[in-house]
Each structure stands twice: as C-alpha cells, then as structure tokens.
Amino acid sequence: MKVLVAVKRVVDYNVKVRPKSDGSDVDLANVKMSINPFCEIAVEEAVRLAEKGVATEVIAVSVGPKQCQEQLRTALALGADRAILVETEETLEPLSIAKCLKAVCDAESPDLVLMGKQAIDGDNNQTGQMLSALLGCAQATFASELSLNDGKAVVIREVDGGLQTLELSLPAVVTSDLRLNEPRYASLPNIMKAKRKPLDVKTPDDLGVSIAPRVTLLGVEMPAERQAGIKVEDVAMLVDKLKNEAKVIS
Amino acid sequence: MSILVIAEHDNSSLKPATLNSVTAAQAIGGDIDILVIGSDCQGAAEQAAKVAGISKVLVADNGAYSHQLAENVAPLIAEVGAAYSHVLATATTTAKNIVPRAAALMDVQAISEISEVVSADTFKRPIYAGNVIATVQSSDAIKLLTVRGTAFDAAPAEGGSATIEAVASAHDAGKSEFKGEEVAKSDRPELTAAKVVISGGRGMGNGDNFSMIYSVADMLGAGVGASRAAVDAGFVPNDMQVGQTGKIVAPDLYVAVGISGAIQHLAGMKDSKVIVAINKDEEAPIFSVADYGLVADLFTALPELESAL
Numbered sequence: 283m284k285v286l287v288a289v290k291r292v293v294d295y296n297v298k299v300r301p302k303s304d305g306s307d308v309d310l311a312n313v314k315m316s317i318n319p320f321c322e323i324a325v326e327e328a329v330r331l332a333e334k335g336v337a338t339e340v341i342a343v344s345v346g347p348k349q350c351q352e353q354l355r356t357a358l359a360l361g362a363d364r365a366i367l368v369e370t371e372e373t374l375e376p377l378s379i380a381k382c383l384k385a386v387c388d389a390e391s392p393d394l395v396l397m398g399k400q401a402i403d404g405d406n407n408q409t410g411q412m413l414s415a416l417l418g419c420a421q422a423t424f425a426s427e428l429s430l431n432d433g434k435a436v437v438i439r440e441v442d443g444g445l446q447t448l449e450l451s452l453p454a455v456v457t458s459d460l461r462l463n464e465p466r467y468a469s470l471p472n473i474m475k476a477k478r479k480p481l482d483v484k485t486p487d488d489l490g491v492s493i494a495p496r497v498t499l500l501g502v503e504m505p506a507e508r509q510a511g512i513k514v515e516d517v518a519m520l521v522d523k524l525k526n527e528a529k530v531i532s
Numbered sequence: 533m534s535i536l537v538i539a540e541h542d543n544s545s546l547k548p549a550t551l552n553s554v555t556a557a558q559a560i561g562g563d564i565d566i567l568v569i570g571s572d573c574q575g576a577a578e579q580a581a582k583v584a585g586i587s588k589v590l591v592a593d594n595g596a597y598s599h600q601l602a603e604n605v606a607p608l609i610a611e612v613g614a615a616y617s618h619v620l621a622t623a624t625t626t627a628k629n630i631v632p633r634a635a636a637l638m639d640v641q642a643i644s645e646i647s648e649v650v651s652a653d654t655f656k657r658p659i660y661a662g663n664v665i666a667t668v669q670s671s672d673a674i675k676l677l678t679v680r681g682t683a684f685d686a687a688p689a690e691g692g693s694a695t696i697e698a699v700a701s702a703h704d705a706g707k708s709e710f711k712g713e714e715v716a717k718s719d720r721p722e723l724t725a726a727k728v729v730i731s732g733g734r735g736m737g738n739g740d741n742f743s744m745i746y747s748v749a750d751m752l753g754a755g756v757g758a759s760r761a762a763v764d765a766g767f768v769p770n771d772m773q774v775g776q777t778g779k780i781v782a783p784d785l786y787v788a789v790g791i792s793g794a795i796q797h798l799a800g801m802k803d804s805k806v807i808v809a810i811n812k813d814e815e816a817p818i819f820s821v822a823d824y825g826l827v828a829d830l831f832t833a834l835p836e837l838e839s840a841l
Contacts, residue, residue, distance in 0.1 A: 293660070295795075295796070296795075298663055298795060299660045299663055299664060300663075300664075301664060308659075308660065308664055375641050376632065376641065376642075377635070377636060377639075377640075377641045377642075380636060399777075400777070402660070402661060402776065403659065403660055404659055405644065405645070405658065405659055405660070405661070405776070406632075406644045407628050407632070407644060408632035408635070408642055408644060409632075410632075411602065411629065411630075411631075411632035411633040411636070412632050412633065412635065412636035413636075414602075414633060415606060415632075415633040415634075415635075415636035415637050416636050419707060420603055420705075420707035420708040421602055421603065421629075421633065421708070422708070423602075423625075423628070423629045424625060424629070426770070436711070439625075440625070440770055440771070441625045441626070441713075441771075442624050442625045442626070442724075442771060442779070443713075443715045443716060443771060444713065444714045444715040444716040444769065444771050445713065445714040445771075446599075446710070446712075446713045446714075447710075447711040447712045447713065448601075448708050448709065448710060448711060449708065449709045449711050450707065450708045450709075451706075451707050451708070454707075454708075459770075459777070460760070460764075460777055461763075461764070461770055495641070496640070496641035496670060496671050496672045497641050497643060497668050497669065497670050497671070497672075498668065498669045498671070499666055499667070499668055500654065500667040500668065500669055501666075501667050502659075502664045502665065502666050502667070503664070503665050503667075504663075504664065504665070505658065505662060505663070505664070505665050505802075508802060508807075508820075508821045510819065510820050510821065510822070511807075511822055511823035511824055511825065512823075512824060512825070513814075513819070513824075513825045513826070513827060514824050514825065514826050516826070516828070516836075517826065517828075517833055517836040517837050517840055518836075518840060520808065520824055520826050520837070521837070521840045521841065523824050524785065524806070524808070524824070528785070528805075528806045528823065528824070530728070530784045530785040530805065530806050531728070531752060531785065531841070
C-alpha cells in the first residue's frame with residue numbers, strides 16, 4: 283500500500299526564538315531550521331512500514347517555500363521513495379496546508395497518511411484532523427502505536443487519562459505522538475542517494491487550491507518575564523519560605 | 533453574539549475543564565449555550581444546566597457518540613455550531629482531536645489554545661512552546677476556538693438553571709471503532725486542576741524512586757507530573773508528562789525535582805504561581821524560573837522535605 287507522509291520545515295527545537303524589533307512577527311533570520319520533530323517520527327513510522335513490506339511506496343510531501351526541499355531531502359535520506367513540494371511563499375495556516383495535502387491525496391490516493399501531531403512553531407495541532415475531514419476518512423491523532431492488517435489500522439492513542447485503542451477503516455490519517463518510535467539518523471550514503479530521488483514541485487494554483495489566510499497575525503510579544511528567585515540553604519529554609527513568605531502551603 | 537461551549541464530560545458528569553471555556557466565553561460576551569454530546573449523558577447535561585450564566589443546554593444523546601469519536605462528533609459540532617458566532621472548547625486531548633475536524637467541515641480556520649480574549653475576533657495565544665505570545669485576528673464568520681484551561685478561571689459550577697433541549701441529529705460515519713482504553717488510576721488530584729504539583733525528571737533515576745515523590749505529594753495533596761525524560765525512560769506513564777506536548781499546568785505551587793528545565797518542559801509549567809526547583813546542578817536552567825531553588829541531592833532532600841511537612 284501507498285503511504286503519504288507530510289513534513290514541515292520549522293525552527294530547530296533547541297532554538298529560543300524572539301520577536302522582531304517591530305513586534306510584527308518572530309525573527310527567523312539566520313535561525314537554524316530543521317524537520318519538525320513530530321514529522322520526523324511520522325517519516326520513521328512510514329519507513330518502518332516499508333521495511334516490513336506493508337508499505338510499497340512512501341511519498342514525502344511538504345507545503346511551503348522553496349527551502350522546504352531540504353527537509354524533503356532529509357525525508358528521502360531517511361527512506362522515503364519520492365517527494366512532492368507544494369511551493370508557495372504565502373503565509374500558511376493549517377486549513378490551507380490541509381487543502382493542499384487533500385489535493386495531493388486526490389492525485390496520489392494513498393491508503394495511509396502519516397503526519398506529526400503538531401508543529402513546534404505554530405503549536406496548532408490541527409492539520410491532520412483537518413485533512414482527514416476534507417478527505418472524509420477516519421483519523422487517529424496522538425498515536426503511540428500503529429499496526430495494520432486486513433485493510434484496517436489499529437492505533438493506540440495518548441489521551442488525557444491514559445491510552446485509548448481505535449480501529450480505523452483505510453484510508454486514514456494518523457498523527458504521531460513522541461512515543462510512536464525513535465527516529466533513525468540518515469547515513470551519509472543514504473543522504474547521497476537521496477539527492478537522486480525524484481522531487482516534484484507543484485504550486486497551490488496547479489492543484490486548484492485557494493490558500494488565502496483567514497487569520498491575521500497582528501503582532502507578537504514576549505511573555506511576561508519570570509524573575510529568577512532566590513536559592514535557599516536547606517529543606518528547612520525552603521519549607522519556611524513556602525509557609526511564611528509564599529504562603530502556598532500551610 | 534451567541535456562543536456555544538462544547539462540554540467536556542464522561543457522560544455521567546461534567547468535567548471542570550468545561551468551566552474554563554465558559555469563562556472565556558463570558559470574556560467574549562453574549563448568550564452562552566452548552567452542547568453535551570455523548571451517550572446516556574443526562575447526568576452531564578443536568579450538571580451543565582446548573583453552571584452559572586448559561587442560557588440553554590443542548591444534548592445530543594446517541595450511542596454513536598459514546599466514545600467521542602471525531603468522525604461522528606465533528607459533523608454534529610459543525611451542524612449545531614453553524615447557528616453561533618463562536619464555538620469554544622477547552623484544549624483537552626478530546627477537543628484537540630475533534631475541533632479542528634469540525635473546523636475543516638465548516639471551512640473555518642480554528643484558533644488553538646487561546647490564552648486571552650482581546651475582542652470578539654482577536655485573541656492571544658502562545659506559540660513556539662510558549663516563548664512568544666501571538667495576537668491573532670480571525671476574519672471567519674464563525675470563530676472556532678480551543679481555550680487554554682490554565683489561562684482562564686473556572687466559572688461557578690452552581691447557580692444557573694438553564695433549560696435542557698434535545699438535539700435529534702445523529703451522525704455515525706462508521707469509519708472508526710472504539711476498541712478499549714487503559715485509564716491510569718490515581719487517588720491524587722488531577723494534574724491540570726491541582727493546586728500543588730510535584731514533578732520528577734531524569735534525576736529520579738528509576739520508577740521506584742518516584743515513590744519518594746508520591747510520599748511528598750500525599751503530604752501536600754499534590755498532583756504528580758513528570759518531564760519527558762522521565763516518561764521516555766519508562767519511570768512513569770506518559771499521561772503524567774508536563775510540557776509543550778504533554779499537559780499544561782499552572783498550579784499555585786510547582787515543585788520540579790531532578791528536572792533540568794528544557795524549553796519544552798517550561799512551556800508546560802512556567803505560568804505556575806510559585807516554582808520550586810530541587811536539583812544538584814546549580815547551572816540547571818530550571819533555576820532561572822524558580823522562585824525558590826535548592827541545590828541539593830534529591831535523594832536526601834525529598835525525605836527531609838517529607839519529614840518537614
């Protein structure tokens with residue numbers, strides 16, 4: 283079966299971002315960019331399905347500027363067979379991305395779409411659910427375990443109280459949680475091989491998708507700064523401070 | 533304006549998370565209705581009717597809604613929500629699963645985890661693991677929002693007497709099936725609602741050592757959390773994770789034990805009123821946000837803390 287995996291180019295997770303001086307947006311000039319950690323987990327899961335012989339083809343897709351090709355090459359180096367970039371310089375929001383991915387799915391008819399549960403920049407946690415709605419198919423979000431058999435997907439999901447198991451009819455959209463797997467590193471030979479794998483570039487216009495944003499970013503600001511407090515000598519002093527100064531315990 | 537709040541419940545009772553969305557709805561201003569979607573959920577509906585300031589409770593009671601499957605619940609939200617200017621739900625895993633699906637069905641760009649209402653169409657929300665607060669304005673006719681529970685107080689659960697109306701519409705997509713669940717059982721207060729939270733990290737060493745955290749938690753009536761490192765190492769189950777990808781907490785007192793304080797962990801707890809860090813590494817980033825820091829070995833500090841309490 284065919285597996286489509288969506289990847290996003292985001293600020294590296296170790297970078298602490300700051301607003302631009304005019305407060306209009308986050309300052310991303312000269313900041314290290316990477317594949318979104320949750321997307322990396324989705325790619326790993328797709329590659330594992332291919333290694334098990336369950337998936338016959340893994341297609342990596344990204345929606346965004348030209349530089350997203352780097353992240354698609356990473357996905358190819360990790361084991362995806364080919365890649366598609368829906369290229370646009372426009373500001374993208376989850377609904378627009380989901381519409382672009384829907385158009386790609388219509389053309390490719392994958393049996394399974396894997397994606398991360400959220401991107402660590404916008405922290406929206408929406409795109410997978412939206413894509414699933416647009417496709418009218420089943421969804422399993424926050425997956426920590428996935429198994430496929432007889433045209434069904436059995437997914438264990440991380441929910442607030444613990445774990446939940448669902449069985450989905452295929453095609454379906456599954457979004458990965460951190461505990462789904464441990465992504466591998468791309469080896470140098472695989473990085474070299476990835477350069478020769480096919481990467482198609484399309485535009486939202488080619489796909490007939492309108493990506494006009496509905497939500498306008500008016501500005502960004504730093505959250506209220508927390509002052510570092512004091513160091514206490516020992517446990518007795520800590521308890522005394524909590525009781526008499528902060529008054530949070532009695 | 534008319535606002536619909538999606539109830540968080542377990543069919544028999546309303547969960548407190550619903551009340552945070554009611555407060556956010558009051559900040560927008562307008563008539564507020566609550567929608568209870570479930571199976572044999574009369575108990576939850578009756579509690580929703582008692583919430584202060586609610587006009588009406590709508591109840592969609594159908595077997596297909598028993599486990600809140602997104603494929604079945606989202607079309608109902610899209611259908612009922614179409615008559616409102618705003619649809620709100622508290623950002624629990626249930627709402628995060630369903631609301632974006634409903635949004636796409638309504639062709640609306642949802643806004644996740646709002647932390648402040650600026651006006652009826654403008655909201656603040658944390659992005660980049662809470663390192664930046666964005667102010668965003670929606671041009672959609674219907675605003676679909678999830679609400680960060682810790683950013684809004686809970687509305688009074690008593691004092692109202694709303695009418696209860698049944699919603700007949702049933703959706704059963706037949707695309708997914710609930711197979712089972714594994715619910716972590718605990719007598720301690722729920723993490724996101726606890727007044728005091730004590731969390732352990734990699735420094736705990738192993739799962740057995742968490743018993744020291746549990747003992748202190750029992751003395752304080754605290755909820756127990758963990759860092760991702762502690763969860764990944766298998767010390768504790770993942771529903772205890774506090775952080776960008778786990779639970780967001782803002783208790784009166786947060787005690788971080790053996791937690792270095794990575795960006796992703798701070799995202800889940802830095803709005804706590806008072807933060808205490810116990811760590812033997814005095815350079816640990818957690819000390820830069822802690823009101824009270826104790827540089828000490830947790831294996832001696834925790835038993836001392838327990839006896840001091």
